[in-house]
Amino acid sequence: MDVLKKVPVREQDPKVRAANFDEVCLGYNMEEAQQEASRCIKCKNARCMTGCPVSINIPGFIKEIQDGNIEAAANIIAESSALPAVCGRVCPQESQCEGVCIRGIKGEPISIGKLERFVADWSRENGFVPKKAEKMNGKKVAVIGSGPAGLTCAGDLAKLGYEVTIFEALHQPGGVLLYGIPEFRLPKDTVVKTEIENVKKLGVKIECNVVIGKSVTIDQLLSEEGFSAVFIGSGAGLPKFMGIPGENANGVFSANEFLTRNNLMKAFRDDHDTPIARGKKVAVVGGGNVAMDAARTALRLGAETYIVYRRSEAELPARVEEVHHAKEEGVIFKLLTNPKEILVDENGWVKGMVCVEMELGEPDASGRRRPVEKAGSEFTIDVDTVIMSLGTSPNPLISSTTEGLEVNKWKCIVADETNGKTTKEGVYAGGDAVTGAATVILAMEAGKAGAKGIHEYLSNK
Numbered sequence: 344m345d346v347l348k349k350v351p352v353r354e355q356d357p358k359v360r361a362a363n364f365d366e367v368c369l370g371y372n373m374e375e376a377q378q379e380a381s382r383c384i385k386c387k388n389a390r391c392m393t394g395c396p397v398s399i400n401i402p403g404f405i406k407e408i409q410d411g412n413i414e415a416a417a418n419i420i421a422e423s424s425a426l427p428a429v430c431g432r433v434c435p436q437e438s439q440c441e442g443v444c445i446r447g448i449k450g451e452p453i454s455i456g457k458l459e460r461f462v463a464d465w466s467r468e469n470g471f472v473p474k475k476a477e478k479m480n481g482k483k484v485a486v487i488g489s490g491p492a493g494l495t496c497a498g499d500l501a502k503l504g505y506e507v508t509i510f511e512a513l514h515q516p517g518g519v520l521l522y523g524i525p526e527f528r529l530p531k532d533t534v535v536k537t538e539i540e541n542v543k544k545l546g547v548k549i550e551c552n553v554v555i556g557k558s559v560t561i562d563q564l565l566s567e568e569g570f571s572a573v574f575i576g577s578g579a580g581l582p583k584f585m586g587i588p589g590e591n592a593n594g595v596f597s598a599n600e601f602l603t604r605n606n607l608m609k610a611f612r613d614d615h616d617t618p619i620a621r622g623k624k625v626a627v628v629g630g631g632n633v634a635m636d637a638a639r640t641a642l643r644l645g646a647e648t649y650i651v652y653r654r655s656e657a658e659l660p661a662r663v664e665e666v667h668h669a670k671e672e673g674v675i676f677k678l679l680t681n682p683k684e685i686l687v688d689e690n691g692w693v694k695g696m697v698c699v700e701m702e703l704g705e706p707d708a709s710g711r712r713r714p715v716e717k718a719g720s721e722f723t724i725d726v727d728t729v730i731m732s733l734g735t736s737p738n739p740l741i742s743s744t745t746e747g748l749e750v751n752k753w754k755c756i757v758a759d760e761t762n763g764k765t766t767k768e769g770v771y772a773g774g775d776a777v778t779g780a781a782t783v784i785l786a787m788e789a790g791k792a793g794a795k796g797i798h799e800y801l802s803n804k
């Protein structure tokens with residue numbers, strides 16, 4: 344074994360997986376996990392832990408894997424994270440724990456994400472249940488939204504003895520984990536649902552089909568429903584569009600709608616009758632993780648699929664692994680390309696997309712080189728479906744129905760990042776609703792901060 348290299352992880356063959364929705368990565372088995380764990384030098388001042396937003400005791404759990412004590416490893420992870428099987432699959436470890444791992448200086452960092460996933464999958468297969476609070480404290484807290492921010496906040500508060508109810512607008516809990524990230528990266532019935540069940544086993548109640556701001560307001564939760572505090576983890580689910588001609592045509596979707604139809608409403612399965620655009624040629628506009636997910640989904644539904652992105656490969660915001668997988672599966676990248684107009688046929692359906700070539704100019708406010716159009720370089724891509732994946736912002740429903748709750752110009756809730764405190768007493772917030780679209784682990788970090796803030800507030804009341 345070469346200690347400078349990661350133990351390779353098994354994956355489905357790209358040609359096979361391009362036509363199915365089964366998970367791409369197959370994970371480590373016991374032997375592979377123990378081999379990989381043995382590469383970790385269990386640093387005293389573990390840099391990997393400083394890179395983990397929820398401060399998992401990484402050398403601690405890796406040592407237990409090496410010694411074959413997987414339940415002990417699971418207990419260590421459960422102290423800091425309620426969603427290890429999710430994080431082990433979708434966290435950008437390359438820019439967090441693995442990005443600062445000491446092993447990465449001379450060789451490849453430890454596969455911390457794959458080891459976390461191994462422990463979480465073992466836990467599921469062996470019926471591991473996290474420990475419940477020994478005593479309840481009689482106080483009720485409402486959590487709005489059942490994505491990673493809400494689930495984490497609820498789980499942490501339940502462990503402290505609070506009676507927690509999550510209110511979720513959709514008919515199933517999980518937020519983006521369920522409706523956004525596709526099955527082939529994050530299986531729903533096994534991985535996501537089991538981790539949500541584990542949060543419920545801590546005593547958390549989840550009420551679905553409750554739209555806060557419509558069914559009931561935050562003020563009513565506090566004054567009429569007996570809740571002493573509220574955490575808002577309502578995410579950033581409102582899609583953005585480009586505002587170009589033809590964008591209202593039939594066959595143009597937001598990535599959110601397209602992915603929700605497929606993931607939550609199971610359009611890809613023959614036993615479900617959810618309609619979805621099975622275009623022959625699909626352009627996905629954007630270069631983030633969401634764009635990669637939409638493109639790889641369209642490809643699996645049978646389309647020739649393009650990613651259309653206005654900057655170059657170096658600026659693609661998606662994880663390197665996702666770009667690599669998309670390319671392996673056959674997604675075609677049209678980089679330094681920007682849409683100008685969607686062409687529409689006489690029946691109102693998409694029949695093509697006019698684009699322009701771009702080049703990179705001086706850096707802009709984000710530090711990335713600004714894309715500028717190349718004069719006279721317009722061309723048309725022959726597509727029948729366009730999926731816009733240009734980012735999302737928080738839905739203003741909650742802020743517009745809650746007096747005293749301040750939002751910024753992007754409609755993100757203003758909250759203290761150390762404890763989630765908002766401008767309204769007893770109301771805390773975190774995750775995408777505060778930061779705008781970000782990541783699972785940052786939403787979990789904010790959920791933890793919110794639980795800490797609420798506990799401090801209610802302990803002093």
Ligand SMILES: Cc1cc2nc3c(=O)[nH]c(=O)nc-3n(C[C@H](O)[C@H](O)[C@H](O)COP(=O)(O)OP(=O)(O)OC[C@H]3O[C@@H](n4cnc5c(N)ncnc54)[C@H](O)[C@@H]3O)c2cc1C
Binds near residue numbers: 493580633738740781
């Ligand atoms: C397609 C896609 C792929 C992604 N891939 C990755 C990835 O690989 N890695 C990664 O780290 N991150 C990824 N992300 C980002 C990540 O999923 C989000 O940052 C994260 O889910 C945010 O968590 P959250 O709890 O703040 O919000 P969400 O997960 O959005 O959950 C919010 C929940 O609140 C509910 N809600 C909203 N309004 C109300 C209301 N008024 N009343 C009741 N409930 C309400 C929503 O229905 C939703 O269930 C991806 C996002 C998308 C869309």
Ligand code: SF4
Binds near residue numbers: 392
């Ligand atoms: S920094 Fe790397 S080698 Fe050191 S404890 Fe963390 S994972 Fe192990």
